[in-house]
Amino acid sequence: MTIKSSIKGFDRRTLIKGSALSVASLAITGGYPSILRATTTPIKIGIFLPYTGTYAKLGSNIKDALILKIEENGGGVSGRKVEFVNIDSEMNVSKSTERINKLILRDKFDFLVGPVHSGIGMNMARIARKSGTILIVPNAGANEITGKFCAPNIFRTSFSSWQTAYPAGKVLLEDGMKRVVLIYWNYAFGKQTADAFRESFEKGGGRIIADIPTPFPKSEFQSFFTKIAALEPDAVFTFYSGGGAIQFMKDFKRAGLNRRIKLYSTFLTEGTAKAAGDASEGIRSTLHYATTLKNSMNERFKSVFLKKTGQEADVFAVQGYDAGELIIQGLKRTGGDTVSQKRLIEAMESSKIQSPRGEITFSKAHNPIQDIYLREVINGENEMIKIAMEKVNDPALGCELI
């Protein structure tokens, strides 16, 4: 009976996938004894990012920039070559735990890089806590990843949702906005963004006259706009991304609301700003990067990335690029040794990265400490207006490392 049921559960697809993976892992680990392998065999980086669906562009930009960074370092670190195992996360939160578990077991990665989506990110963090694999999160902003789920072996090179939204409260007050409507997608990241904004905005004396969570991932806003128009606020603070963000900006303009009400946001990326056309003009947002930042690192990165991939660099590419730099700095200081993981983690923790976004260091919870910029869309580009808040450090609520 047991044999029968186990065969039944083992479908053809997993069999094919499984054998392909084990062949790959055999080829990579070869027959070296383990001690020799630690210093001369390639360093293995598992990349778990989306290459299909809405976040496809984000996934490929992160991956391309990460590989670019390693290539710029000669394709390896401290005499060891770097190998990548690339897996499409397909943006499937429910399947992700099982798939990552399988990957970690089969290929003994030195580093695991991913994902884009916060839901998958929390699953990956839970797994990394158990397996001990060093995880570098190049996007997913859920506070928990470097908060409740933080661990010595979990790093993030992007941001926390708190970190990008908290400075926005201060910015709106400085711009003289007193009565504000809060509207955002009703899911983890949207709610965290709204909460962080509310925290700093109300502390400074601002008033939120309506709090409107809208169903995720729906992008029908007409009925909410009718409500906003009736409330006549000074400004609206939002969080939407991708298609939702584009539709929000376009509908906001089409309903004539942009004439009387200022629109603020956190994540307004170049891709969505361009696709929204003139509907995005004048919108202010806070983020840890702006493509127009004037520093030599950023200028160089943008041109190299464009030459290598044919794509314009964006905030996601920067986060992938810095994930590569974090790996390199860590390994350089241990002389390429990945066996004594404690030393490697300490080396990574004390990294100081000259990033296209400016200099970043890492907090005790392993989230970047970074400047948050105020940007405004001018002629389709996010122009940096000023630093909204310097050296912003996420409070890492619930993290045991602090």
Next chain:
Amino acid sequence: MELSFYLIQLLNGIQLGFLLFLIASGMTLVFGIMGIINLAHGSFYMVGAYLAYWVTSLTDNLLWGILLALPLLFLIGFLIEKLAISFLYHRDHLSQVLLTYGLILILSSLQIIFWGKEFHGIDIPSPLNGSIALTDHQNYPVYRLFISFICGLTAFGMYFVIQKTRLGMKIRAGSSNREMLRILGIDVNKLYSIVFSVGIVLAGFAGMLVFPLNAVYPGMEENILIMSFVVITLGGIGSIRGAFLSAMMIGILETFGGVFFPEISSFLVFGLMALVLMWRPQGLFGQFR
């Protein structure tokens, strides 16, 4: 809130209902009348939007974009019916599910190969991009009213063709007894390839009309399939009248639910569906078969 607020919300709901009907209308034909479960319904919505975007960016004219994309999409639908779907009429639903799921994967990969991973938006041409003042601080976008108008025309057109014309008579006959129709000397294969292609064109047409509000991007089709299933199941499979009524109910419920009960608004529609199906398992206007 004043009365005008509720009236404008009602307008929002009706407008959303029209949109939902247009999105689901292709599925009413293909699933409701032909009995083919087309999981790739959303993919054709996406293909339609991309074709219209593509032609629009070449001709710099949205009207041309839509007018040229429509026959192109009909041709694609026709070819897919001939090369794939036509082999499935005698098979069970599971084979159809398998084949059309494959189509989803193929179409989304082709989309990325042809058009890339970026988001692309277009500007709505000038007479349609403005807004109409309803009260001193409420404006309504003209393009949304335009979409409602086109959706209304499409609904009426479908009703007219299916209920009042000879072709419609054949389609209805084919849905209840395919063999009898064949015995009476009617070319059922030809009939079905036309119905399938029209279903595809309707799915794509919805995409063509909606994308200027937003943009074209990979994954834009993700929620279309479920929404369409909800509309046609609630309305009664095979009934155009039912699909129209249920789209309106859902549109109005979502609008008011979203404004007054934001925390449970996603649940409301499915709750309504569950209630209706408990009372009438065949849907509002469906018939047991």
